[in-house]
Amino acid sequence: MNGEEFVPLSLTPLLIGVFAAVACALPGNFLLLRKQALIGDAISHVVLPGIVVAFLLTGAITALPMMLGAAGAAIVAVVMIEAIRRLGKIEPGAAMGVVFTTMFAGGVLLLEQTDTSTVHLDVEHALYGNLESLIWLDATGWSSLWDIEALAGLPAELPRMLFALIGVALFIAVFWRALKISTFDEGFARTQGIRVEALGMALVITAAVAAVAAFDAVGSIIVIAMFICPPAAARMMTNTLEGQLGWSVLFAVTSAVMGYVLAGYGPLWLGAYDAVSAAGMIATVSGVILALAAKFGPCRSRTGAPAGA
Amino acid sequence: MLLDALLLQLGYNATLVAIGATLLGISAGVTGTFLFLRKRALVSDAVSHATLPGVCIAFLLMAAFGGDGRNLIGLLLGSAVSAGVGLWCLNWLTRNTRLAEDAAIGAVLSVFFGFGVVLLTVIQTLGVGRQAGLEGFLLGSTAGMLWADAMIIAGGGAATLVLIMLLRRPMTLVAFDPEYAAARGLNVSRIDMAMMGLVMAVTVVGLKIVGLILIVALLIIPAVTARFWTERSDRVVLLAGLAGGIAAYIGAAISASAPNVPTGPIIVLMAFALFALSLLFAPNRGVLAAVLRHLRFQRRVHLRQGLLALATGQPIYEKMTLRLLQKSGLMRADGVATEDGVARAAKALRDEKRWEIVRADQSHEAAAALYDGLRAIETVLTPDQITDIDARIGGPKGVAS
Numbered sequence: 207m208n209g210e211e212f213v214p215l216s217l218t219p220l221l222i223g224v225f226a227a228v229a230c231a232l233p234g235n236f237l238l239l240r241k242q243a244l245i246g247d248a249i250s251h252v253v254l255p256g257i258v259v260a261f262l263l264t265g266a267i268t269a270l271p272m273m274l275g276a277a278g279a280a281i282v283a284v285v286m287i288e289a290i291r292r293l294g295k296i297e298p299g300a301a302m303g304v305v306f307t308t309m310f311a312g313g314v315l316l317l318e319q320t321d322t323s324t325v326h327l328d329v330e331h332a333l334y335g336n337l338e339s340l341i342w343l344d345a346t347g348w349s350s351l352w353d354i355e356a357l358a359g360l361p362a363e364l365p366r367m368l369f370a371l372i373g374v375a376l377f378i379a380v381f382w383r384a385l386k387i388s389t390f391d392e393g394f395a396r397t398q399g400i401r402v403e404a405l406g407m408a409l410v411i412t413a414a415v416a417a418v419a420a421f422d423a424v425g426s427i428i429v430i431a432m433f434i435c436p437p438a439a440a441r442m443m444t445n446t447l448e449g450q451l452g453w454s455v456l457f458a459v460t461s462a463v464m465g466y467v468l469a470g471y472g473p474l475w476l477g478a479y480d481a482v483s484a485a486g487m488i489a490t491v492s493g494v495i496l497a498l499a500a501k502f503g504p505c506r507s508r509t510g511a512p513a514g515a
Numbered sequence: 516m517l518l519d520a521l522l523l524q525l526g527y528n529a530t531l532v533a534i535g536a537t538l539l540g541i542s543a544g545v546t547g548t549f550l551f552l553r554k555r556a557l558v559s560d561a562v563s564h565a566t567l568p569g570v571c572i573a574f575l576l577m578a579a580f581g582g583d584g585r586n587l588i589g590l591l592l593g594s595a596v597s598a599g600v601g602l603w604c605l606n607w608l609t610r611n612t613r614l615a616e617d618a619a620i621g622a623v624l625s626v627f628f629g630f631g632v633v634l635l636t637v638i639q640t641l642g643v644g645r646q647a648g649l650e651g652f653l654l655g656s657t658a659g660m661l662w663a664d665a666m667i668i669a670g671g672g673a674a675t676l677v678l679i680m681l682l683r684r685p686m687t688l689v690a691f692d693p694e695y696a697a698a699r700g701l702n703v704s705r706i707d708m709a710m711m712g713l714v715m716a717v718t719v720v721g722l723k724i725v726g727l728i729l730i731v732a733l734l735i736i737p738a739v740t741a742r743f744w745t746e747r748s749d750r751v752v753l754l755a756g757l758a759g760g761i762a763a764y765i766g767a768a769i770s771a772s773a774p775n776v777p778t779g780p781i782i783v784l785m786a787f788a789l790f791a792l793s794l795l796f797a798p799n800r801g802v803l804a805a806v807l808r809h810l811r812f813q814r815r816v817h818l819r820q821g822l823l824a825l826a827t828g829q830p831i832y833e834k835m836t837l838r839l840l841q842k843s844g845l846m847r848a849d850g851v852a853t854e855d856g857v858a859r860a861a862k863a864l865r866d867e868k869r870w871e872i873v874r875a876d877q878s879h880e881a882a883a884a885l886y887d888g889l890r891a892i893e894t895v896l897t898p899d900q901i902t903d904i905d906a907r908i909g910g911p912k913g914v915a916s
Contacts, residue, residue, distance in 0.1 A: 243618040244557060247625075251728075293802050294794050299617070300556040300739050304790060307732030311783035314654060314729075318775050333653070334632050427632060431625035438618050469633070473640075480640035482633045489629020496622055500612045508613040 214345040218360065219337045220466050222367050223428070223488060226420035227458035229371040230432035232378055233413040235447070235454050238437040239389050244299070245284075245410055246433030248306040249417045250426035252283040254332050255313030262320060269362060273418055280414035283309055284407075335425025337466070337484040340364070363423040370419035377412045378451075381405065386447055424485050431489035432458055439496040442503025457499075461492035521768045529771035531665040532724070536767040536782060537760050538672035539721050543730070544737035544759025545679050546713045548752045551738035552690035553710065557620050558605065559734045562711070563718045563727045564624035565601025566594035567631025570652050570722070571638060587664050590652075591719050594727075598715045601627050655726030655779035664723060671720035675713055679752075686710055687748050725779035733759055736786040743797035762786035814839060815889050819863065821845075825852045826864035866892050869904050 230246070237243050256279025260271040283305050290301040344350065344359030351357070378385065388395035388402050395402050417429045440453035465488030470481045500506055550556055573593025577586060601623050608619035635649060679686075688696045689706045697703050714734065721730040741754035766782030795802050813835075821836040822845070831837055831850070840846040845856030852860060869892050874883040882895045892901065 238618050241615050241617055243615070243621045247560070247621055290794065293805075294739070294743065294800070296739055296742070297554050297556075299554065300551055300735055303556050303560065303731060303735035304739055304787070307729060307735070307783055308787040311729055311732065311780035311787075314777065315780040315784065318777050318780075427625060427629045430621060431629055434618055434621035434625060438614055438622055441614065442612060482640070483636040486629040486632030486636065489625050490633055493622065493626025493629070496626070500608060506612045
């Protein structure tokens, strides 16, 4: 394949997929270690009502209100989960289940009630995204990368996802020490003067930002899969947090690239004519990586902890 | 219109949907209760998402062999198989690796769902042309429900209920105290598996009506709702079934009577409405009850402290205490105690002195442990004991002039 075909059609979706995967996998590591892995699942469900409400208010599919709506919905969800957990003395898992299913149902209902036939907004899109359609029509080949005019035609999702990734990475880099301490030993973190609750909330919000940005581009399946699978696989490979982050980034990138390539070209190799869903394939590849790590990873078994803990 | 729907007067299809949904709601509520009591509510999320690849594979297989790809029994069997595989993966991951259950749930649900989506696009691109309807399994679709479909759902729901009736004792035991259950000779992991099997059955049966994304809600929300109203597990089970059934029935009726209202989401929202009502208004565990309890407690503390202050002649500055004392006729507006107030204050001070003696006396240790500054001493000690204590306090004595 040559640059003339690759750059306009595949380069941008590939990069967006990679950025989205890494942006979700990085906070996913901490969520996994804090046993909050399903926050990603909850966030990606509640984003739908947020986006629909934003659409109802503005009447158009524009990026900023959608992002704000989604972020608002994520915050509402986190507050509601916390409120139900405290007020009703319900275990966190059940509280989460109540909130995210209800908000998702509300989103679906709103969507069905409004006339969205003129715009591209439906439940399927929210679930799978449309990674394949984020093409760069102005590009003519590798040389377009240095062509200002062509660069202006880049899909807006690419810089947005890149900023989200940089934001997430910065958050983790700046609060690295505090995050690390509070993840492993909350009591010790408190004695060190770290504001544990605020930091935990900040982590969830960072994850929500990554999820919302990624959701816009690639749909919610990738978000859930990338929050959990690469960090979980990385957990089997190493016992250090630094190593786990490194492995998870590697796994995320591998899933995104392999998933995209397999979805785009796999069916052609098998003799079929059409591509399959890239988002679904990326999630599938990350699952295969997790399965391999769970079977052969050097640190896969639970050591030192009592059975059943 | 809504009334017609509620009374099942809205035609054949709407009636079928309403009855099917109600049965599903009941069995989901009942099954979900055990899941909730076992603190594994979100496992159902993984199970339901894991059904998607099975549905697609079953469709592909049935279409490949020349049959009708949309045969509901075939699709449901396929979904059951893949949900079973998902459940096995989940158990394997939690048992054999260091991953916690929540991570395993997330991994299973996202990977299986992702794979299912890949298969969905395969079906779309194969151009079979009759794939319409498979998307209906995501969010449920009741529009074209057939008599046979309704019978499958009704039969499945009834079968789950019967199984639960048979298994409810061991499942309750395992949910509350797995170690004790094991000591009694029950096979805990097998009972857990049976419970998961029931969850799987409910999920599979519910795919057609509420869809795989929202069936989780029917398993979780009624159980949580019922938990507010009672502390007894058998009643939680019954109430959860009731809540699930009502939510599903009303939801199906609304969906039938209004345009553009899909059945699944409206059922979930009805269930949530019941939940919200319970959260606010349930006796004892509800928010309103907790607020009232708090206010009552606050009043008692203020009144008690006010009386003690009156008795010892200390000035009272606290606004609420003053207001309470005046309102109950213990104090005049100018801050002087009424006759009633003087008597009550003297009694409060005397009780405090009695408690002081009780707490200093080793032989009253059990009674002393109940002291919290508010409890009336008459509810703890017998009149004889109080007389005895009063004798120790002694009456007024003359002072040498």
